[in-house]
Amino acid sequence: MGKPTQVTNNIRALRFAAGEMTQADLADRVGLTRQTIIAIEQGRYSPSLEVAFRIARVFGVPLERVFAYPEVEP
C-alpha cells in the first residue's frame, strides 16, 4: 500500500503561478477528484500518462515542467 513513487511534480507551484488555482479547480479541469489531485501533489499516486498530459495542458507547459523522474535510479 502507498508505494512511494520516484516521480516528483511541480503541480503546487504551477497552481500558484496560474492565479492561485485551487486543487478543486484543477480537478474539475482534468476530470479528477480533488483527493486524487492531493495524492498526486503529495507523491502518493502516479497518474496515468494521459492524465499527466491533461494536467500539463491545463498549465500550458510541457510534461517535463510538471513531472520529473530521477536521472539515476537509486
Next chain:
Amino acid sequence: MPFEEKVTWVNAVVTVLAASWYAWTVGGRLGQLPVTEIAYQRPLLFAVGAMIVLTIAGTIAMAIGTAIRAEVTGEGSVDDIDRKDERDAHIDARGDRVAFYVSSALMVGVLAMAMLEWQHFWIANGVFAAFVAGGLTSSAVKLAAYRRGF
C-alpha cells in the same frame, strides 16, 4: 473524502450490520437445536436482501447528504460529488482482486464440506461466510488504499 470512499464505508457498515444480525439470530440457536432443525433459510435470505437494499439506500442518502453539504459549505460542487476517476478505478480493482482470492480460498473449503457431505446448514453458511469475508476484505483493502495512499 472521495465519493467512492464513502460508498466503500457504506458497503462495509451495511455488511457488518447484516452479518452481525444474522450471526446473532441464527448463531444463538446453534447450541440449542440440532443444525438440521435450525431454520436458517429465511434469515439468510433476509440478510442478503438487506445488504442489497441498505447499500442502495445508504448510497443514495450519502449522495444527498454530500450534495447538501457541498451547497451549504461551498466546498466542492454538486456536479462532481459522484465523480469517479482512474485512481478510484485502480483502488476498486485492487480491492476486488484481493477479495476474489479470499472468497475463492474459502469457497474451496466449502467445496470440501460439500464433498464430505456436511449438513446443508454448514454449506449454506460457509458460502455466506465466504461472501461476507470477501466483501469485508474488499472494503478493508480499498479503505486502506484511500487512507494510506495508492
